Amino acid sequence: MWDPSNMFLNGPYAPWREEGEAFDLEIDGRLPDELSGALFRVGANPMYRPKDPSRYHWFEGDGMVHALFLRDGRASYRNRYVETVGLQRERQEGRSLHGGFMNPSEFPLPPDTFPKNLANTHVTLFDNRLLVFCEADVPHELRPDTLETVSQRYDFHGGFSGPPLTAHHKIDPANGDILTFGNRGGAVTWFRADRHGQVLDLHTVDLGVPTFTHDYVVTTDYAIFLVNPAMVRFEHYLKGVPSTVWEPETLDTCRWAVLHRRTGEVTWVEAPDAFTETHFLNAYQDGSKIVVDGHRTPRFGPTWKELESPPPGGDWNWWFKNIVATPWRWELDLATGKTTDSQVNDILGEFPRINDQRTGQRHRYGYYATTRGTGDWFIDGLAKHDYLTGETSMQTADGVLTSPSEPEFVPRPGATAEDDGWLLSTWWDPTTDRSEVIVQEAQDFTAAPIARIKLNHRVPLTTHGSWSDAADLDAAVRGS
Numbered sequence: 001m002w003d004p005s006n007m008f009l010n011g012p013y014a015p016w017r018e019e020g021e022a023f024d025l026e027i028d029g030r031l032p033d034e035l036s037g038a039l040f041r042v043g044a045n046p047m048y049r050p051k052d053p054s055r056y057h058w059f060e061g062d063g064m065v066h067a068l069f070l071r072d073g074r075a076s077y078r079n080r081y082v083e084t085v086g087l088q089r090e091r092q093e094g095r096s097l098h099g100g101f102m103n104p105s106e107f108p109l110p111p112d113t114f115p116k117n118l119a120n121t122h123v124t125l126f127d128n129r130l131l132v133f134c135e136a137d138v139p140h141e142l143r144p145d146t147l148e149t150v151s152q153r154y155d156f157h158g159g160f161s162g163p164p165l166t167a168h169h170k171i172d173p174a175n176g177d178i179l180t181f182g183n184r185g186g187a188v189t190w191f192r193a194d195r196h197g198q199v200l201d202l203h204t205v206d207l208g209v210p211t212f213t214h215d216y217v218v219t220t221d222y223a224i225f226l227v228n229p230a231m232v233r234f235e236h237y238l239k240g241v242p243s244t245v246w247e248p249e250t251l252d253t254c255r256w257a258v259l260h261r262r263t264g265e266v267t268w269v270e271a272p273d274a275f276t277e278t279h280f281l282n283a284y285q286d287g288s289k290i291v292v293d294g295h296r297t298p299r300f301g302p303t304w305k306e307l308e309s310p311p312p313g314g315d316w317n318w319w320f321k322n323i324v325a326t327p328w329r330w331e332l333d334l335a336t337g338k339t340t341d342s343q344v345n346d347i348l349g350e351f352p353r354i355n356d357q358r359t360g361q362r363h364r365y366g367y368y369a370t371t372r373g374t375g376d377w378f379i380d381g382l383a384k385h386d387y388l389t390g391e392t393s394m395q396t397a398d399g400v401l402t403s404p405s406e407p408e409f410v411p412r413p414g415a416t417a418e419d420d421g422w423l424l425s426t427w428w429d430p431t432t433d434r435s436e437v438i439v440q441e442a443q444d445f446t447a448a449p450i451a452r453i454k455l456n457h458r459v460p461l462t463t464h465g466s467w468s469d470a471a472d473l474d475a476a477v478r479g480s
Contacts, residue, residue: 001014001015002049002050002053002056003053003054005314005315006053006054006056006317007321008056008058008317009046009056011403011428012379012402012403012428012430012458012460012461013058013460013461014458014460015045015046015047015460016064016079016457016458016459016460017045019080019081020079021076021077021078021079022076022077022078022455022456023076024074024075024076025074025075025076025077025453025455025456026453026454027074027075027451027452027453027454028452029449029450029451029452030073030450030451031070031073031074031439031450031453032422032439033072033073034412034413035070035410035422035439036070036071036469036470037069037070037071037467037468037472037473038067038068038069038144038468038473039067039070039408039437039466039467040066040123040124040125040130040144040465040466040468041065041066041123041405041459041462042063042064042066042119042120042121042122042123042132042464042465043061043063043064043066043120043459043460043462043463044058044060044061044062044063044120044460044463045061045062045063045064045081045460046060046061046062046096047081047087047091048090048094048095048096049095049096050096051098051099052099052105054314054316055100055103055316056103057100057102057103057316057317057320059102059118059120060100060101060118061118061120061460062081062087062118062119062120063084063118063119063120063121063132063134064081064082064120064460065079065080065082065123065130065132065142065147066078066079066426066459066465067079067144067147068424068437068453071470075437078146078147080142080146080147080148080149082119082120082132082140082142083140083149083152084117084118084119084140085116086098086116086117086118087116098116099115100115101115101237101243102243102244102317102320103242103316104240104242104243105240115136115237116136117134117137117140117152118134118136119132119133119134119140120134120463121133121134121135121167121463122167122169122463122464122465122466123142123464124169124171124466125144125468125472125473125476126171126178126195127195127197128476128479128480129141129150129154129480130142130143130144130147130476131154133166133167133169135164135166135167135214136164137153137162137164137165138153138154138155138156138160138162138164138165139154139165140152140153141154143477143480144468144473144477144480145473145480150480154197156193156197156198157197157198159193159198159199160182160191160199162182162184163182163183163187163189164182164183164184165180165181165182166180166181166182166214166215166216167214167464168214168215168279168280168464170217170218170359170360171359172360173356173357173358173361175194175195176194177193177194177195177200178192179218179223179261180193181213181223181225185210186206186207186208186209186211187204187205187206187207188204188205188206188213188225188257189202189203189204190202190203190204190205190223190259192261201261201262203259203261203264205225205257205259205264205266207225207227207257208227209227209231209250209251210231211226211227211228211229211230211231211232211251212228212230212231212232212244212276212300212301213225214279215277215278215279215280216280217280217282217283217292217294217360218261218283218359219283219284219285219290219360220285220360221260221261221285222258222259222261222283222285222290223258223259223261224256224258224259224283224290224292224332225256225257226256226277227251227254227255227256227257228251228254228274228275228276228277228300229247229250229252229254229276230244230247230276230299230300230301231244231246231247231250231301241307242302244301245301245302245303245304245307246299246300246301246303247303247304248274248303251274252274253271253272253274254275255268255270255271256268256269256270256271256330256339258290258332258334267334267337268337269332269333269334269338269339270337270338271330271341272339272340272341274298274299275298275299276296276297276298276300277295277296277297278294278295278296278297278300278325279294279295279350279352280293280294280352281293281295281327281353281354281363281366281368282354282358282360282361282363282366283360284361284363286331286362288333288334289331289332289333289334290332290334291329291330291331291332291362292330292331292332293327293328293329293344293352293363293366293387294327294328294330294352295325295327295349295350295368296327296343297323297324297325298324300323301319302319325349325350326344326345326346326347326348327343327344327345327347327349327352327366327368327385328342328343328344329341329342329344344385344387345385345390347370347383347392348370348371349368349369349371349383350369350371350379351368351406351407351464352366352367352368353366353367353368353407353409354367354409355411355418355419355421356409357411358418363418364386364387364388364419365384365385365386365387365418365419365442366384366385366387367382367383367384367385367407367409367423367442368382368385368406368407369381369382369383369404369405369406369407370383370394378402378403379402379403379404380402381394381395381396381397381404382396382404382423382425383395384419384442384445393445393446394446395440397427397438397449398448400431401427401428401429401436401438402427402428402429402430403427403428403461404425404426404427404438405425405426405427405462405465406425406462406463406464406465407424407425408423408465408466408467409423409442409467410422410423410467419442420442421442422439422440422441422442422450423439423440423442423445424437424438424467425437425438426459426462433457433458434454434456434457434458435455435457435458436453436454436455437452437453437455438451438452438453439451439452
């Protein structure tokens with residue numbers, strides 16, 4: 001669609017612009033009776049032809065939310081666009097008005113066409129509201145049952161006015177607090193809000209440079225940020241170059257900013273070299289050390305020298321497709337200010353997840369999507385890693401389905417074992433161009449899925465999402 005040479009406009013990434021709903025979906029297998037609630041996913045899905053399709057990047061499409069409702073062994077589905085200010089303006093004009101920020105094509109910029117808040121990165125039920133996050137502003141608010149956009153600004157009841165919020169907040173499993181941060185130009189404002197959205201602790205830390213801080217981790221006492229050579233500068237966009245540039249001349253090695261969640265005190269810890277995390281898995285405290293797990297890539301973004309020449313083969317997304325990320329573990333010693341690190345395995349992957357009840361606590365298991373390798377940024381399976389035994393298991397859904405989403409772990413009610421529950425993920429069938437949500441037993445990871453829910457169309461590859469159980473969902477619907 002629009003450009004057959006741009007992988008982010010074709011195949012599993014191709015836009016699906018129809019909104020709708022479907023009931024009593026076909027299911028191969030049987031859904032567990034206890035699996036009752038909703039799987040919410042969001043991803044990029046451009047409504048209109050990009051201004052320059054050859055430069056379009058996966059991160060730049062309009063946000064569409066997909067909801068799969070499970071109850072009494074039956075499944076229903078609904079999808080809707082998030083009605084952002086930018087999308088509403090474009091609907092009025094019937095065309096795309098905003099250029100991209102990953103590979104800008106216009107310089108100087110036309111008036112009033114700065115990047116829009118796409119609302120396309122993460123979706124979470126919080127404060128009895130369905131919130132959709134991007135990294136351009138505060139989240140949008142949707143009705144959790146109909147997915148109608150209720151508000152274009154959820155600001156924690158006036159408790160937070162900026163800077164733009166991350167899409168990678170954490171939910172404290174002990175009390176339902178949201179732990180999140182905003183970032184502008186390297187100044188990070190971290191805060192905690194209770195489950196009713198009231199802002200409590202709030203601290204600001206200067207990271208020193210406008211580093212790429214897409215994700216972070218928390219422990220019982222700390223919030224941890226990686227300062228790395230990927231620099232995000234608005235002036236890049238104004239100059240018509242990618243917003244994120246790899247600048248080892250600005251920062252030749254990484255460091256960690258370890259923020260105490262209650263006092264606001266910052267401890268700096270040196271890293272051994274330069275790298276970027278694509279996403280973190282989790283972190284926990286172990287004596288004077290903090291153990292951090294996540295996926296590491298050697299670099300993120302083109303260099304200034306590379307930007308002096310046309311992109312290889314005319315592919316503006318070449319640098320992104322060459323990203324290779326593998327699981328790593330970092331041990332931050334707060335006593336010495338040093339980091340030791342090690343590669344967990346050599347299986348390429350992204351979108352790591354845990355049982356969210358272990359957020360900030362010691363975990364044994366991690367789950368992630370696997371990727372093929374350099375130049376192909378194509379997801380082809382799921383992996384489960386056991387951090388105690390070192391064993392990694394694979395799931396390929398019989399080899400017919402491909403391009404799975406980030407796996408969502410749903411704990412079994414009353415479970416005591418960390419991996420006692422189900423994994424839900426959305427896969428693409430290229431033979432039918434339709435998607436399926438597969439449900440698998442997390443403890444029997446390599447076995448065939450226990451249920452395959454057949455959707456009526458393809459769901460473009462989503463980025464992040466969350467599960468809400470039936471009780472929380474019903475309470476949110478009553479309160480909306």
